[in-house]
Amino acid sequence: MKQHKSKYLYLLLMVLWLLGKPIFAQIKPIATEAIAELAVERGLKEVDLGIYGGTLFMHSMSELAVLQKEPKTLNRTIEIFEKFKSKEIKGRGSFISYEAGGTGVAYLNYLNKTPNLSAHVFEYADKMFKNQKRTSEGLMTAPWLKDSLDQFMIDCAFAVTPYMLYAGMSMNKPEYVDLAVFETLEMFKILKDPNGLVHQGRGFQGLGKISEDNWSRGNGWGAFALAFLVRDLPDTHPRKKEVNELAKNFFTTILKYQNQEGLWNQEMTEHTSFVETSGSGLMLFGLGICIEKGIVDKSFLPQFIKGLSAYTSYITPDGSISNTTIGCLCPGKGTKKDYIKHAWKLNDIHAFGPVVLAFTQAAKMGIKEITPAKSMGCYVTDFGKPMKPQTFVRYMPEANENICWENDRVAFRVYGPPVKNRVSSGIDIWTKSVDYPIISKWYDQNNQGKSYHENHGEGLDFYHVAYGRGLGGTAIWRNGKPYISTPYATHKILKNTEEEIAFELNFDAWNADGIKVSEKKVISLKMGTNFCKITSTFTTDSKEPLTLALGLSYTDKPEVLKDAKKGTLTLWESFESKNGELGTTVVVNPKEIKEFSEFEKEKYILVKAKSGKPITYYVGTGWSKAPQFKSKQEWLDYVSIFISKNK
Numbered sequence: 001m002k003q004h005k006s007k008y009l010y011l012l013l014m015v016l017w018l019l020g021k022p023i024f025a026q027i028k029p030i031a032t033e034a035i036a037e038l039a040v041e042r043g044l045k046e047v048d049l050g051i052y053g054g055t056l057f058m059h060s061m062s063e064l065a066v067l068q069k070e071p072k073t074l075n076r077t078i079e080i081f082e083k084f085k086s087k088e089i090k091g092r093g094s095f096i097s098y099e100a101g102g103t104g105v106a107y108l109n110y111l112n113k114t115p116n117l118s119a120h121v122f123e124y125a126d127k128m129f130k131n132q133k134r135t136s137e138g139l140m141t142a143p144w145l146k147d148s149l150d151q152f153m154i155d156c157a158f159a160v161t162p163y164m165l166y167a168g169m170s171m172n173k174p175e176y177v178d179l180a181v182f183e184t185l186e187m188f189k190i191l192k193d194p195n196g197l198v199h200q201g202r203g204f205q206g207l208g209k210i211s212e213d214n215w216s217r218g219n220g221w222g223a224f225a226l227a228f229l230v231r232d233l234p235d236t237h238p239r240k241k242e243v244n245e246l247a248k249n250f251f252t253t254i255l256k257y258q259n260q261e262g263l264w265n266q267e268m269t270e271h272t273s274f275v276e277t278s279g280s281g282l283m284l285f286g287l288g289i290c291i292e293k294g295i296v297d298k299s300f301l302p303q304f305i306k307g308l309s310a311y312t313s314y315i316t317p318d319g320s321i322s323n324t325t326i327g328c329l330c331p332g333k334g335t336k337k338d339y340i341k342h343a344w345k346l347n348d349i350h351a352f353g354p355v356v357l358a359f360t361q362a363a364k365m366g367i368k369e370i371t372p373a374k375s376m377g378c379y380v381t382d383f384g385k386p387m388k389p390q391t392f393v394r395y396m397p398e399a400n401e402n403i404c405w406e407n408d409r410v411a412f413r414v415y416g417p418p419v420k421n422r423v424s425s426g427i428d429i430w431t432k433s434v435d436y437p438i439i440s441k442w443y444d445q446n447n448q449g450k451s452y453h454e455n456h457g458e459g460l461d462f463y464h465v466a467y468g469r470g471l472g473g474t475a476i477w478r479n480g481k482p483y484i485s486t487p488y489a490t491h492k493i494l495k496n497t498e499e500e501i502a503f504e505l506n507f508d509a510w511n512a513d514g515i516k517v518s519e520k521k522v523i524s525l526k527m528g529t530n531f532c533k534i535t536s537t538f539t540t541d542s543k544e545p546l547t548l549a550l551g552l553s554y555t556d557k558p559e560v561l562k563d564a565k566k567g568t569l570t571l572w573e574s575f576e577s578k579n580g581e582l583g584t585t586v587v588v589n590p591k592e593i594k595e596f597s598e599f600e601k602e603k604y605i606l607v608k609a610k611s612g613k614p615i616t617y618y619v620g621t622g623w624s625k626a627p628q629f630k631s632k633q634e635w636l637d638y639v640s641i642f643i644s645k646n647k
Contacts, residue, residue, distance in 0.1 A: 029369035030376070032308070035315065036064050036359040040073070042319025043352030049080060052093050052159065053349030055102025059162070060356035062104035066111060067360055078114055081105045085120045094142035095159040096132055100124035103162035110166035110232075118170070125167035128160075129176060139186055140179075151203035153329065154191055154218050157184045157225035165228055181239050184225045188246060191222075196253030197268060198222045204330035211334030214268040216279025217325060217350065219254065223286035224357075226250065231289050244295050251290045254283050255303055260397050261313075262306035262373070266325055266340060271397040273340040274444045275379075277314050278324045281354025284308065288361035308362055309373040311355070316377030321351035323379070323444075344444075346380070375498060379440050389435040390498035391527055395491060399443055403491060405501055407527050408435040409628060410621055411459075412471070414505065420486040425507060426470035426553065431582065431623040432459035455579065459623070462579050469551025469602055472586045472619030474519065474536055476512035477549040477606055481599050483512035485519060500526045515542040530628070531587070531620035531642055539611055546609040547594060550586045550617060551602045559632070560603055562596045566643055569596060569605040572632045580624040583635035587618040587643060618646070 040061060047057050058080065065074035083089040084101035091099040100106070100120060108114045109121045133143040135152050140160045145151040160183045168176025191198045191210060199211045200218035229243045237243075257268045263280040266273040284307045290296040291304060314322050325344045332338035362370065375390070389408035396402045401416025411430035415423045430452070432438050438459065442452040452461050467484070469475065475482030488505040495502040502524040509518040522535045538546055550569070558573035567590035574581045586605055592615065594606040609615055620642070622628060622635040629635045 029371050030312065032359040032362040032367055032370050033064075033067070035312065035370070036060075036356045036363070037073075038317070038319035039315065039321065039352045039355040039359075040064065040319075042321075042347070043356070046347045047349050047352060050090050050092055050098075051349070052095075052098060052102075053353070055091070055098055055104070056158070056350065056353035057356070058102050058353075059104035059107065060353040060360065062108050064356055064360045065108070066113070067364055074108075074113065077104070077108070078117070081108070081114065081117055081120075085117060094144065095140070095156070096124055096128040097159055097163040100163075103159070103166070106163045106166035106170070110170045121167055122171055125164065125171065125173075125176060128164070129179065132160075137186060137190075138182070140183060145203075147203055147207070150207055151201070152187070153201040153221075154187055154198055155200070155221045157187050158221045161225040162228045165232065169232070169234075177233070177237065181229060181233065181237065181243065184222070184229060185239065185242065185246065188222060188226070188250070195269070196249060197257070198250075199334075200328075201330045201334070205334045209334075211330045212336055213330075213334060213339045214257075214336070215328065215339050216264045216266050216268055216276035217282065217328065218279070219264075219268060220279035220282030220354065223251070223254070223283045227286035227289040230286075230293055230295055247286075247290055247295050251283075251287050251296050252300075254287065255300060258303060258307065260395055262303070262308075262310035266342065266344070267336045270336055270340060272399060274344060275314070275323050276325050276344065277311065277321060278348070278350040278354045280307065280311065281358040284311070285354065285357035285361050288358070288365055292361075292365050304362075305367065305370065306373075308358060308367075308370045311358065312370065312372040312376045313374050313379045314377070315355060316380050319352075320347055320377070320380060321355055322346045324348035324351035341449075374496070378437070389527070390437060391496075391501045391525055392437045392439065393493060393496050393501040393503050393525075394439055395493065396443065403488075403503065403505070404430070404439040405503070405523070405525055405532075406430070406432070406437055406439055407501075407525050407529065409528070409530050409626070410525075410532075411439060412525075412532065413461075415465075415487040417487055417489060423465065423487060424467045424473075425485045425487055426465040426468050426473035426551070427619065428461070428465045428470050429463040429582075429584070429621050430459065430461045431463065431579075431621070431626065433623070433626045434458045455625075459626070460579065463553070463582070464555070465553060468553035469549075469604075470553050471584050471621055472532075472534065472550050472552070472617065474521070475549040475551060475604075476515075476517050476538070477547040477597070477604070478513040478515075480597075481513075482549045482551065482602070482604065483510065483517075485510045485517075488521075494522070495524070498527075500524065515540055515544065517542075517546070529620075529642070530622055530638065531585075531618045533616065533618055535614050535616045537612065537614045538609055542611070546611065548607040548609040548615060549597070549604045550588065550607060551604050552584050552586060553602060558603075561636070562605075564593055564596075565590055566640070567593060568639060568643070569603060570636065570639065571603060572635070581632070582624070583622040583629070583632060585620050585635075585639050587620070587639070587646075589616075618642075 061077045081101045133148045136149045141152040161180045165180035197214040266276040391407045393405040400418045413428040475484045485507040489508045490506045492504040505521045507519040509516045558571040561570040570585040
């Protein structure tokens with residue numbers, strides 16, 4: 001019955017995805033086990049099981065098989081491992097354990113699930129113990145490395161520790177178990193960063209030189225190996241206390257670098273880098289085990305669940321998985337920048353195992369369902385066809401804490417607190433000619449060298465703001481000039497659905513020609529419109545009346561169109577011939593207008609304001625290269641229609 005339910009859920013998700021419906025308006029929670037099964041089905045189609053990415057995937061299938069009462073996954077997993085034994089699948093790569101099928105077969109054998117494969121497991125454990133290359137400290141390492149006495153990677157722990165641990169416990173070989181413990185603890189000792197994370201490798205940029213990185217999957221490999229020692233190394237082992245103490249410190253440190261979304265970035269300490277899913281999944285798997293075992297306090301359980309919820313944004317209903325970095329072996333000089341530049345791809349071989357591990361571990365902990373943070377797969381931009389149209393707001397800690405929002409027609413950005421010395425509180429425009437979300441995609445591509453300041457067929461950011469007002473940024477007008485705030489200080493997402501978004505920005509008080517003023521701004525955007533609704537509330541102790549200035553930036557010589565009766569200020573200009581023409585409009589209540597003005601390269605509409613009294617206005621843009629508008633007149637006609645509908 002369970003298999004039928006999972007199959008039904010999969011089919012329903014696929015149908016809704018293909019129809020472009022808002023999936024989780026109908027299905028809010030999703031079974032964690034069902035997500036693991038989706039990744040298994042897709043992984044079996046995508047992954048070469050004979051290489052190390054395949055052995056990671058096979059271990060994840062083994063964990064899922066142990067969870068499930070139904071024998072389907074277990075039987076499939078054993079059948080695949082038997083193909084390693086018969087050489088129908090040829091295991092190959094850096095470690096002898098790959099020839100056996102990897103760590104998963106040793107794990108299932110330890111649990112007495114594979115009696116016909118015991119000799120097979122023991123044969124390769126013996127070969128690995130005797131023949132695998134080792135560093136000068138005795139760490140198992142890859143034989144193809146130029147200096148195997150010095151060079152090793154944290155990746156090695158993934159291939160060595162679980163296999164030797166489970167083989168050693170099955171065979172009653174304490175020396176194998178000791179090696180399993182030594183491999184991981186010694187690597188953590190050598191590669192540990194003072195910040196508590198680990199680096200990837202040693203010896204790749206020179207003898208004894210440690211790479212600079214805090215790479216997501218590198219820390220994920222460490223988390224993977226350490227988790228098995230926490231879970232299954234007997235308490236009687238003389239180093240178990242050391243294992244638990246290391247795990248407590250390491251996983252507590254990992255949580256400090258979890259981004260606001262709930263996942264981890266490619267370079268964990270640099271939120272300008274892209275979200276990386278394979279490392280995130282491995283760290284969630286290990287974190288779940290540590291919480292379950294009481295090594296990490298259960299008060300961190302919400303962060304574990306938050307990570308799972310965010311993970312679904314990178315997993316489509318057909319099991320495709322994005323944002324997984326490709327193979328990464330101490331690139332370049334091993335610097336953080338070198339890791340940040342390393343690209344990700346859709347359905348990379350490393351993608352599937354971490355998903356299965358993380359959601360299987362959640363199910364083992366009794367977390368049977370997870371509520372996605374957003375629609376499933378909403379950040380996957382390379383899934384055969386683009387994402388479906390939707391509204392979308394995103395706080396971007398990896399991009400100076402900017403906040404971006406968009407719908408099927410327009411996209412906007414405000415700058416975050418980290419760049420307050422370089423920009424201010426203006427509203428930026430990202431012109432788009434497609435109806436699907438582009439924010440995350442453009443940022444990710446920009447980090448990989450594909451600039452969003454150039455049009456690659458979807459639009460571009462050519463609207464310069466910096467200290468300007470952009471499209472409808474606010475200022476307090478006194479004595480003939482505007483006084484502006486720095487970027488927002490705090491924010492709150494109020495609504496983030498596929499049909500409408502809303503968020504709040506709070507600005508620290510600033511000096512406006514002798515008076516202190518602070519602002520709260522609530523911005524909302526719905527589907528099918530080119531206008532945002534903004535409600536600003538200014539607060540001051542001064543008893544003087546306030547004049548709010550709503551500004552429009554421009555590049556050279558725009559056509560300026562003022563209409564006091566309609567309450568509009570519009571600029572129409574050509575930025576560059578190849579980028580077409582742009583209309584920008586601010587709409588306010590005509591009764592509140594004082595006058596139109598300008599200052600330096602900004603045009604303003606001045607509005608009467610009072611401390612504590614909200615003022616609502618609208619900002620909108622139309623681009624001649626977008627489908628909706630081809631000329632100034634078409635934009636002006638649209639503005640008139642918008643005003644008549646929103647009186």
